[in-house]
Amino acid sequence: MTLTPSGAELGRRLREGDVGAAPTVLNLVESRPARESGEVQALLHEVAPGALGGEAPAHVIGITGPPGVGKSSLLGELVGAWRADGRSVAVLAVDPSSKRSGGALLGDRARIASDPADRGTFIRSTAAGERLGGLAPATRAAAQALSAAFDVVVVETVGVGQSETEVAEVADTVAVVVQPGSGDVLQFLKSGIMEIPDVLVVTKVDLGTVAQRARRDLVAALRSIGDNATPVVAVSSVAPVQGIDDLIAALDAHRAELDVGARRLDARRAGAVADFHAEHGDRALRALGGRRAALKALGEADPALEVPALTRALEERAGVA
Amino acid sequence: MSDHRLAERDRPWMMRTYAGHSTARKSNELYRGNLAKGQTGLSVAFDLPTQTGYDAGHELARGEVGKVGVPIAHRGDMAALMDGIPLGEMNTSMTINATAAWLLGLYIVAAEEQGVEARALQGTTQNDIIKEFLARGTYAFPPGPSMRLIADTVAYTVTEVPKWNPINICSYHLQEAGATPVQEIAYALSNAIAVLDATRQRVDPELMGQVFARLSFFVNAGVRFVEEHAKLRAMGELWEQIGRERYGVADPKHLRFRYGVQVNSLGLTESQPENNVQRIVLEALGVTLGRNARARAIQLPAWNEALGLPRPWDQQWSLRIQQVLAYETDLLEYPDIFEGSKVMDGLVAELVEGARAEMAVVEEHGGAVEAVPYMKAALVDSHRERRNRIEAGEQVVVGINRYAESEPSPLSTGEDGGILVVDPGVEAEQVEALERWRAQRDADAVERALDELRRVAADDAKNILPATIEAARAGATTGEWAHALREAFGEYRAPTGVGEAAAGVPSCEQDALRDEVERVSEALGRRVKLLVGKPGLDGHSNGAEQIAVRARDLGMDVVYEGIRLTPSQIVTSALQEGVHVVGLSILSGSHLELIPDVVAGLRDAGVDAPVVVGGIIPQADVEPLREAGVAAVYTPKDFDLGRIMGDIVALVAQRNGAAAGA
Ligand code: B12
Ligand SMILES: Nc1nc2c(ncn2[C@@H]2O[C@H](COP(=O)(O)OP(=O)(O)OP(=O)(O)O)[C@@H](O)[C@H]2O)c(=O)[nH]1
Ligand SMILES: [Mg+2]
Numbered sequence: 002m003t004l005t006p007s008g009a010e011l012g013r014r015l016r017e018g019d020v021g022a023a024p025t026v027l028n029l030v031e032s033r034p035a036r037e038s039g040e041v042q043a044l045l046h047e048v049a050p051g052a053l054g055g056e057a058p059a060h061v062i063g064i065t066g067p068p069g070v071g072k073s074s075l076l077g078e079l080v081g082a083w084r085a086d087g088r089s090v091a092v093l094a095v096d097p098s099s100k101r102s103g104g105a106l107l108g109d110r111a112r113i114a115s116d117p118a119d120r121g122t123f124i125r126s127t128a129a130g131e132r133l134g135g136l137a138p139a140t141r142a143a144a145q146a147l148s149a150a151f152d153v154v155v156v157e158t159v160g161v162g163q164s165e166t167e168v169a170e171v172a173d174t175v176a177v178v179v180q181p182g183s184g185d186v187l188q189f190l191k192s193g194i195m196e197i198p199d200v201l202v203v204t205k206v207d208l209g210t211v212a213q214r215a216r217r218d219l220v221a222a223l224r225s226i227g228d229n230a231t232p233v234v235a236v237s238s239v240a241p242v243q244g245i246d247d248l249i250a251a252l253d254a255h256r257a258e259l260d261v262g263a264r265r266l267d268a269r270r271a272g273a274v275a276d277f278h279a280e281h282g283d284r285a286l287r288a289l290g291g292r293r294a295a296l297k298a299l300g301e302a303d304p305a306l307e308v309p310a311l312t313r314a315l316e317e318r319a320g321v322a
Numbered sequence: 323m324s325d326h327r328l329a330e331r332d333r334p335w336m337m338r339t340y341a342g343h344s345t346a347r348k349s350n351e352l353y354r355g356n357l358a359k360g361q362t363g364l365s366v367a368f369d370l371p372t373q374t375g376y377d378a379g380h381e382l383a384r385g386e387v388g389k390v391g392v393p394i395a396h397r398g399d400m401a402a403l404m405d406g407i408p409l410g411e412m413n414t415s416m417t418i419n420a421t422a423a424w425l426l427g428l429y430i431v432a433a434e435e436q437g438v439e440a441r442a443l444q445g446t447t448q449n450d451i452i453k454e455f456l457a458r459g460t461y462a463f464p465p466g467p468s469m470r471l472i473a474d475t476v477a478y479t480v481t482e483v484p485k486w487n488p489i490n491i492c493s494y495h496l497q498e499a500g501a502t503p504v505q506e507i508a509y510a511l512s513n514a515i516a517v518l519d520a521t522r523q524r525v526d527p528e529l530m531g532q533v534f535a536r537l538s539f540f541v542n543a544g545v546r547f548v549e550e551h552a553k554l555r556a557m558g559e560l561w562e563q564i565g566r567e568r569y570g571v572a573d574p575k576h577l578r579f580r581y582g583v584q585v586n587s588l589g590l591t592e593s594q595p596e597n598n599v600q601r602i603v604l605e606a607l608g609v610t611l612g613r614n615a616r617a618r619a620i621q622l623p624a625w626n627e628a629l630g631l632p633r634p635w636d637q638q639w640s641l642r643i644q645q646v647l648a649y650e651t652d653l654l655e656y657p658d659i660f661e662g663s664k665v666m667d668g669l670v671a672e673l674v675e676g677a678r679a680e681m682a683v684v685e686e687h688g689g690a691v692e693a694v695p696y697m698k699a700a701l702v703d704s705h706r707e708r709r710n711r712i713e714a715g716e717q718v719v720v721g722i723n724r725y726a727e728s729e730p731s732p733l734s735t736g737e738d739g740g741i742l743v744v745d746p747g748v749e750a751e752q753v754e755a756l757e758r759w760r761a762q763r764d765a766d767a768v769e770r771a772l773d774e775l776r777r778v779a780a781d782d783a784k785n786i787l788p789a790t791i792e793a794a795r796a797g798a799t800t801g802e803w804a805h806a807l808r809e810a811f812g813e814y815r816a817p818t819g820v821g822e823a824a825a826g827v828p829s830c831e832q833d834a835l836r837d838e839v840e841r842v843s844e845a846l847g848r849r850v851k852l853l854v855g856k857p858g859l860d861g862h863s864n865g866a867e868q869i870a871v872r873a874r875d876l877g878m879d880v881v882y883e884g885i886r887l888t889p890s891q892i893v894t895s896a897l898q899e900g901v902h903v904v905g906l907s908i909l910s911g912s913h914l915e916l917i918p919d920v921v922a923g924l925r926d927a928g929v930d931a932p933v934v935v936g937g938i939i940p941q942a943d944v945e946p947l948r949e950a951g952v953a954a955v956y957t958p959k960d961f962d963l964g965r966i967m968g969d970i971v972a973l974v975a976q977r978n979g980a981a982a983g984a
Contacts, residue, residue, distance in 0.1 A: 028900040032847040069695070101825045102836060103849070104874040108821045110895060111883035117894035124898055128849065128879045239464055240812035 005029070008040035012047020015150040020089055023123040023147060030142040031127065041142055042309035048149035051305035056265050059148035060256050063172030065158045070180045071204035072157050073112035074238035078245045079155075080115055080122055088152035089121040093144060095137050095158045098128045105129070109157060123151070129158075136167045138279065141272040141308065144171045166196060170271040173264055174255045176200040176248075179219070181212035187222050197223070199255045200232050202248060207237040270299040273311035280312075281321050288319045331655050334648035335610070336413060336619035339637045340584065342367040342392035344748045346402035349392040353407065355634065361641055363413040364445075365621050366403070367391035368425070370859035370910060373460040374886075375421045375804025378752040381888055385915030386859050388748035390631065391417075395756055395799045400428040401435055410438040414445035415490075415582070415619070420462035422449035423475050423786055424803045427794040430483070434795075446487040446538065446582075449475055452513045453492045455694045455816040456701060457499035459861020459885050462804055465691050467779075467811035471786060473520040478787035480525065480533055489517060490540040490582065493557075497542035498588045499864060500705025503553045503673055508680035509690070509697050510539065511560055516690035518569060524785070534565050535576035538618075544586040545601050547608030551660070552669035554581070554608075554615040559674055582619035583609045588864075592628040592958040594721035594728050595740075599625050603643055610647060612666075614658040620644055628958045629734060630741030630911070630940055699822035702867050706823055709868055713962055714829065722961055739940050744911070756799065763797035771796040772806050779810035818884045820867050826875045831964055838971050838982070839877040845980035846902065850971065853901040853931075854882040855892040857920055860910035861885050865936055869905060872963045873970075889916060893923035901931055902974045909937040918950035925951070932973050936966075 006014075008029060014022040029035045029044060050056050064072050076092060083090050094109035105128035115122045127137040140156060148154045158168050169175050177198040179186045189195035201219055206212035216235045223231050232251040236244030274295045278286050289295045295315060302314055316322035339356050342349040353364055369391040371383035377395055378387040387393050394400055404412075409432065418425045426447050430440050451468040454461040461468065472489060479488040493501070493510035501509065514537060521533055539557070543550040558579035565571035585605035590598040602622050609617040622643055624636035632640075647653060660666040687693035711717035718724050734740030771793040778789040793803055826832075843849045854870045856863065863885050870882040881899050883891075896904050904924065906917060913935065921933050935947060936956040944955045953973055956966055975981045 024897050024900055028848075031900070034847040096821075098879075099825050099874060102875050102877045103840070104877040105879050106821045106870060106874050107879060107881045107899075108818060108883070110881065110899075111815060111818065114815075117888070117890040126881055126899060130849075239466075239814075 008035065008042070008044035009047055012044040012052075012146070012149075015048055015146055016053065018150050020091075020120060020123060020150050022150070023091060023125075026146050027125050027127075027139070027143055030139040030146065031137075036309075039309075042307065044146055045142060045307035045309060048146050049305055049307040050262075050265075053149060056261050057145070057148035059151050059154045060252070061144055061148050061154045061156070061171060061173045062252060063156045063158070063168030063175040064178060065160060065168050065175065066178030066202075067180065067185075068159050070178050071238055072159075072178050073109040075178065075202070075204060075236060076109075076155060076157060077113040077115070078236075078238050078242055079249065080113060082245050082249055083153055084115075084119065084121060089150075090153045090155065091123040091147040091151040092125070092155045092157065093140055093147075094124065094126045095129050095140055095156065096126060097159055098130050103130075123147070136171070138276075141171050141268075141275075145269075145308065167275070169196065170268050170275070172268075173259055173261060174199045174252050176202050176252065178202045178204055179215070181205055181208060181215040187218060190219075190222050191226060197226075197228055197231055200234065200248070200251045203233065203235045205237060206235045206243055207239055207241070266304050269306070269308050269311060270296055272308045273299060273315060276308065276312045277315045277319075281316070281319070285319050285321050288321075289315065326656060328655055328657060332613070334654060335617050336363045336582075337361055337641060337644045337648075338363045338365040338415060338619060338621040339641055340365045340367050340417070340621050341637060343369075343390070343631065343742070343744050344388045344392070345752065346392055346394060346399040347405075350403050350405050350407075352634065353403075356637070356641070357407075359638060359641060360645060363415065363619060364407070365415045366417065368416070368418055369393045370460065370861075372425075372800055373418060373421060374859055375424075375462045375800060375808070376859075377799050377801030378749060378756055380801060382859055382886070383749075384858070385749070385912030386910065387752050389744050389911050393752050394425065394428065395752070395801070396759055396797055397428050397431045397435070397794050398759060398797075400425075400432040404429075404432050404436075408438075409433040409436055410442045412444070415448075416446065417448050419448050419451055419454050419458070419460055420468065421800060421804055422447040423471050423790050424794070424800060426475065426479075426483075426486075426488075427787065427790040430791055431794045440483045442485070443483050444485045446490050447475065448492065448540065449489040450492045450513065450517075450540075452516065452690050452694065453495050453510075456509070456698050457495040458492075459816070459863060460859075461814060461816060463807060463811040464814040465694070467807070468814075469516065469520045469691060470782065472517055473524045474786045476517070476521045476533060476536065477524045478785055480529055480536055482787075484532075487536060487538045489536075490538050491517065492540045494540050494542040494584055496701065497544060497586060499701045500588075500708055501701055502704050503549060504676035504680055505697075505700060505704060506542065507553060507557050507560065507673060507677035508684065510541070511557070511564065511677070512681050512684040512690040512693070514539075514561075515564065515568065519689070522569075530569055531571045531573055531576045534569055534571045535573075535578075539579065539581035541581050541583055541609075541617075542586055543583055543605045543608040545589055545604055547604050547611075548665075549669055550605070550608040551611055551615065552666055553673055555612065555660075555666070555670045556673040556677065557581075558615055559670065560677060579615075580618055582621075583617040584621050585609070585623065587623045587627050589719070590623060590627040591719065591721055593726065594731065595625050595627075595629060596731060596733055597721050598623075598627060599639075599643075602640065603647075606643060606647055610653060612658050612660045613656065614661070626734065626740050628938070629739070630938060631744070633738070633742045695817040695819070695822070698817050698819035700819075702819035702823045702871065705864060705868060706826060706871055709963060710826060713964065719961075739942055741940060743940075746915075759797070759799070767796040768793070768798050768802070771798055772802060775803065775806050776810055779807055815884055818863070818867065818882060820870045820874075820880075820882055823867075823871045826872070832876060835964060835967055835971070836877050838968075841982075842971055842975045842980050843877070845975070846978055849877070849879045850903075850974055851879040851881070851899065851901045852970070853892070853896050853899060853904045854880060855887060855895070855904060855906050855920070856885045856908070857887055857889050857892055857906060857916040858908065858910065858912045859886055860908050860912065862907070862909035862937070865909065866905075866907040868963060869907070869936065869966070872967060876967055876971075889919040889923050892920050893927050893929070896924055896929050896931060897927045902978065903970055904929075904931050904933045905970070906933060906935050907937050908935070908939075911938065913937065913939055914943055914946060917947055917952060921951040930977075932977055934970060934973070936960075
């Protein structure tokens with residue numbers, strides 16, 4: 002058996018831009034013993050703003066939407082365009098687990114066409130496990146770690162109406178992908194069940210007029226709730242491929258406007274609360290006075306701290322450490 | 323004249339043998355031998371590179387050239403294949419799909435060179451792409467352009483090669499992928515509707531009756547031969563209705579349901595392989611018994627189907643089965659023997675009703691093209707249920723889950739292991755021959771022809787055939803033709819169906835296995851993760867799908883990307899996904915070339931996960947694979963998926979120091 006490098010060493014390699022460390026990094030952050038023994042924290046410590054001298058440079062993007070709308074196919078096109086532009090890309094694809102068996106079929110990478118010899122593309126599929134909200138337990142840590150080495154880090158999750166909330170906690174920019182002719186998104190947006198994403202994407206425009214109508218309906222729905230700014234982009238991921246450049250421009254524009262430091266800080270705090278909740282349950286969260294109170298408490302912590310350190314702060318506060 | 327006897331004995335159906343391997347010349351010898359034995363038509367098996375549009379020498383062609391069929395790269399190969407066979411008289415069926423328009427082009431040019439005009443040609447190009455997406459795997463282009471190529475072929479042949487069957491809608495492969503009789507009927511007929519709808523836009527409306535008449539079917543028949551016969555009658559009934567109601571066809575001649583058959587092979591076993599002969603005979607009865615739904619053409623698999631490729635003697639045995647049935651028995655002396663049968667009428671009514679309902683579901687999905695993901699998942703599901711029934715002993719398979727004790731079989735103990743083994747040297751030979759071909763042809767003429775082909779491909783209003791035939795005349799190759807079209811149309815990966823397959827309800831035994839998966843996962847610190855990989859051009863996905871679904875149902879995380887990956891793609895996936903074990907599945911016979919490549923690639927990349935292999939692996943090849951670093955090899959005789967899963971979990975535990983009790 003090969004020896005696994007330590008979390009700290011992996012963190013240093015990522016900091017130096019070694020994208021080849023990605024598979025081992027993922028094996029580490031997905032491993033429960035490594036989380037418990039502090040290896041994951043050691044890794045994240047090396048890539049925290051304190052160690053990097055600022056926020057990690059990557060653009061972290063969340064892509065979410067209902068099953069089968071075409072998220073992975075779209076990612077395949079985006080990855081190609083980013084690579085052509087010289088940007089390295091890591092994709093973290095999260096699939097739901099079977100409630101019955103706990104196992105999962107991970108099929109996203111099949112649709113994300115990429116050159117196996119290209120070291121600048123990394124794709125990892127992860128099962129969501131028992132966590133609700135679409136994110137696998139290790140996805141936050143993985144996204145934070147990889148954003149030290151890759152230019153773009155994408156998190157793909159399945160769902161609509163709920164999951165984008167969690168993705169928003171790890172991503173700088175969230176794109177929700179919808180299928181032409183699916184009315185639910187429209188309803189969710191109007192009724193506020195769903196938060197307004199940073200970018201809305203309508204897929205499968207090759208299927209014709211339905212898609213263009215869907216785009217117009219979405220724009221109208223946004224107007225009706227007073228939103229004139231959110232871009233709605235129509236794309237096709239099958240030949241003739243369309244809209245990819247527009248989408249990249251919309252994603253880049255959102256990132257350019259963003260206060261990255263503030264959003265990442267919020268993300269780390271929200272991540273710590275989610276990890277605390279998953280580990281210790283509702284009762285422990287109530288002991289802290291609930292979610293909002295927990296977030297508020299973290300507001301006093303050092304902004305440069307990594308998630309496991311924040312989680313520990315909460316544990317100490319709740320007396321469950 | 324009596325009601326229960328025919329005035330004159332019927333003529334027998336067309337008898338064929340699905341054959342071809344190594345080179346065009348070798349296959350030509352084989353065909354002549356078969357014709358001399360009383361075979362009445364040809365059925366050409368192409369190798370996988372030819373079927374998927376790659377020339378010998380392409381990375382994906384490795385290990386596959388000349389293996390499961392004949393490589394045909396250009397008009398010279400086609401001429402050699404048909405040398406001495408008068409194409410004006412022969413009836414040739416070609417199992418060719420994504421590249422059907424091209425192979426038809428080569429055949430037309432080969433006939434031209436023999437002085438036979440296209441109008442005289444008789445035969446069939448399989449040319450059915452939807453079932454390639456669903457079950458067979460030799461597709462090349464996305465659905466839209468693929469349907470156009472089919473419609474173009476139909477539109478062209480209906481006036482220019484009028485005796486040709488431009489498409490054989492296949493239900494055969496659906497049953498081989500697990501379809502129930504109802505699914506087989508419903509998906510095949512929905513497929514036919516998609517083809518007719520696409521063609522309707524490309525031909526003179528006046529010709530729709532003739533177009534309808536040119537569509538023929540290629541069906542399956544399993545060992546439940548009474549129900550299978552009813553299935554064929556049901557298909558005939560529904561087909562006539564579709565013709566009348568949907569396409570306004572009135573001429574009874576045009577409305578006739580015409581079909582050829584290959585009988586079921588999925589149920590043929592590796593253990594006690596002699597039992598397969600009984601199965602084949604009964605299945606042949608299923609498609610010949612009733613005169614009103616009798617097959618037009620039949621080809622039978624051989625007793626050694628699950629062992630490997632049949633030798634000439636094995637194929638002769640199967641041809642003789644047909645001949646005994648047609649010439650020794652009294653089968654052909656009577657009118658339809660089921661007319662007025664309550665049982666038959668009842669079965670037909672049941673199937674018609676079930677198929678109508680399922681066709682409506684396909685229609686709701688937007689028709690057969692749009693419903694491919696739905697149908698694929700439904701097939702994986704039916705196959706999963708079939709495996710469960712066999713493992714539970716509810717569906718008896720003699721020699722497998724009942725009466726498994728056996729004397730040693732003298733049939734497979736010969737020096738050749740009872741199968742045909744293709745000389746691996748033919749690949750290098752074909753690569754060289756191709757270089758010689760390219761060196762002697764008029765390169766400018768080829769370039770001009772390919773340019774024209776690209777231009778026509780980009781213009782949806784044009785028919786692809788004339789430019790294709792011109793490229794064939796100029797000496798272009800199969801790989802060049804397909805490459806030009808891949809550039810114009812793009813490529814495609816069909817859905818795998820596994821993600822949507824229902825989670826199985828576990829038996830007690832499976833429950834115990836789940837506990838073990840859970841225990842090992844806890845010990846590892848993360849859930850056991852398996853990569854199921856299909857290297858090379860092999861499209862046999864059943865085994866990989868069933869392994870993937872079962873592993874998921876036992877609690878593993880499973881990465882499965884579908885068929886047709888290069889070894890380096892599989893290595894990259896294993897590395898990036900951090901899997902604990904890699905499972906490779908190959909049934910097409912290229913395991914000795916590809917599996918050592920994957921294992922070596924994994925070790926070079928620093929992946930130390932163990933590799934297990936499954937598929938059609940002759941006993942003689944097991945040791946070389948083990949020497950290459952493979953931990954375990956499984957073949958069809960290991961029918962119990964639960965056992966295989968138990969082994970895999972134990973292997974992962976042992977490699978990671980988490981063995982039970984350790
Ligand atoms: C079904 C079938 C088909 C179906 C496939 C449908 C599908 N989507 O899979 C159809 C009709 C489409 C088909 C087509 C062809 N077939 Co076919 N087919 C078979 C058949 C009858 C059964 C295979 C099968 O699915 N069995 C059921 C599955 C569940 O079993 P299995 O895959 O063997 O898996 C078991 C083990 O092997 C093992 N296993 C398998 N994979 C893995 C993976 C892992 C990780 C593990 C642990 C275990 C494991 O576990 C399973 C447990 O029982 C076999 C003969 C036979 N009876 O075995 C021929 C056979 C495999 N086919 C053959 C050929 C030649 C073809 C064609 C290439 C013909 C041609 N020239 O065009 C075509 C083209 C296919 C292509 N694109 O590659 C040959 C291969 C010859 C060789 N190896 O030398 C065979 C052996 C028949 C023969 N004797 O000629 N075929
Ligand atoms: N016509 C058309 N089909 C598309 C397009 N994008 C994706 N598809 C098809 O839609 C299906 C699902 O695509 P995926 O990319 O796997 O969708 P997904 O959203 O990632 O799916 P999950 O991860 O399973 O939720 C596939 O059959 C694709 O071929 C598109 O732009 N046009
Ligand atoms: Mg996806």
